[in-house]
Amino acid sequence: MLKTRKFLLALAVMMLMVFAAACSSDNANTEKETENNNTEQPAPTEEVVETKDPVEIEFWTMQLSPTFDDYINGVIADFESENPHITVKWVDVPWGDMETKILASVASKTAPDVANLNPQFASKLAELDALVNMDEMVPADIRSLYFEGVWNSNKFDGKTFGIPWYLSSQVTMYNTKMFEEAGLDPEKAPKTFDELAEVAKAIKENTGKFAFFPALDGSHFLEALVMKGVELTNADQTKAMFNTPDGIAAFQYYVDLYTNALIPREVLTEGHGKAVDMYQAGQIAILASGPQFLNIVAENAPDILEATKTSTQITGKTGKKNTAAMNLVVPKQSEHQEEAVLFSLFITNAENQVTFDKIVPILPSIETALDDPFFNELPADPTPIDKARLVSASQLRDSEVLIPPMANFEDLRRAMNEALHAAMLGQMTAEEAVKQAEEKWNSILSK
Known part of the structure; x- marks a missing residue:
């Protein structure tokens, strides 16, 4: 009982101390407020808004x-x-x-x-x-x-x-009806350049039409070289590096397609625009392009669009994809x-x-x-x-710009394409064409 009374007394004292402290604080605050109220307040400052010249x-x-x-x-x-x-x-x-x-x-x-x-x-x-x-x-x-x-x-x-x-990011758009006419699986588009060559043979033999129109204008051929494992220049872009077995094989790939009539003759004189025209006219089975070009097909050839399916970008042994x-x-x-x-x-x-x-x-x-x-x-x-x-977006994280900015790029591109065209026309071998391109590139890169 005594212990209980002592506890209650101590608790009462603690409560009294807390109350007293609170009162003391309130009084102090009241006095301070009174003091502040009696002190002349400074005039409020206007907010400065920074203005910028138009x-x-x-x-x-x-x-x-x-x-x-x-x-x-x-x-x-x-x-x-x-x-x-x-x-x-x-x-x-x-x-x-x-x-x-x-x-x-x-x-x-x-x-x-x-x-x-x-x-x-x-x-x-x-x-x-x-x-x-x-x-x-x-x-x-x-x-x-x-x-x-x-x-x-x-x-x-x-x-x-x-x-x-x-x-x-380029995708492979293909005409499933033409695939069926050629006896090919309409659910299976070619994924590599080697598979593309086999599809080209099957479509030509069974339908008399072309599988695709390789756009050799612009930087398309250079991109194909990189996909096939060909290094174009050294790191500081002062020397050509493509005169290799892979480089020669890449030239030979297009020479064989052309001499065996597996691609249209116009590939030497026309470019990507011709490929779009031929695809929407039902003259080729495959169009390698950005998805935006399907808008043109939708407007001009809705029946071709209806037969179109899409697959990932065709590439070479490196697996590289271009954006x-x-x-x-x-x-x-x-x-x-x-x-x-x-x-x-x-x-x-x-x-x-x-x-x-x-x-x-x-x-x-x-x-x-x-x-x-x-x-x-x-x-x-x-x-x-x-x-x-969705196909294009799905491969974007694995894609890259394969051709870096290069000094005198148009001269380099032209020299490469001229050598390729000469080989395709039988004016020189693939080895000779690569050698010619190498010499011209080294001359241009040294400027």
Whole structure:
């Protein structure tokens, strides 16, 4: 009982101390408040709003108007809303005019602040040291959002000259009806160049038609060489490295197809556009292209589209797959480089890229954007275009830009194609053609 009374007494004392402390604190606060109330208060300061001088940047694209006017103008409006001091003037240039216009504008010091170019176009400006280095302008954490291989494909002389915008990863589209007519499994498309040659024989023998039209224009043949395990140059691009057994075999592959009449004669004079025309006309069974070209087939030959299935990109023993990139560059002569880079990062962010990709069958350069269900899930009633999109997206993480920017690229490409054409026409052997190309490349690379 005594212990209980002592406990209650101690508890009462503790409660009294807490209460007293609280009262003391309240009194102190009251006194302090009174003191503060009697002290003259300083006048409130007005919030200082930083104003920025108005800036206008000029943005050039390649043949996106009028098809994508709503999208581009919408992105510009959103950017200007977030950056009220910046106005974007959009100028769309026809594809065939862009290279001439951009080079002329740089020479005359009237270049745009931002330009939409592919790596080979842009590399010509990089050769002139006319573009800002994005490794210096873009923070590392932002650079890491883009596919590493695609970002690095914009390097020239150790400097990154562009920000990747949108990508295209080629797929194999094939006419299942023609496969059936040739006695081939319509569910099994060729995966390698060797399998493609066997399909070409079967289709020619059983239908009299061609399996495919190899586009030897542009950089297509160079990409095929890399897929077949051929190294084009040494690391510093000063010496040709393709005069090897693999290089000679790659030349011989196309020589055999041509001399055995397994590919159209027009491959020596026409390019990818002819391949699209022949596919939608039912004259070839396979079209290797970006999924976006199925839109042309859908418009001009819906029956061919209905018979079309899609498979992964045909490749060589390396298993490498190519992706094509379109980039945004900022010329050094721009007086608003920071604003130009800011706009470039805005239009290429994940949200804006996914929105664009849902309008046209292209792919994003931001890796996380590929997680959007649009690239991984088919709609309830999928079209061949929907299926092609998923195939293309599924291989993007394993794809790369196979042909890096190279000085005097057009001269190199022309020298290689001329040698290949000579071999296909029987004017020289594959070995002689490779040797001729090697000598010309070494001469060009030494400039």
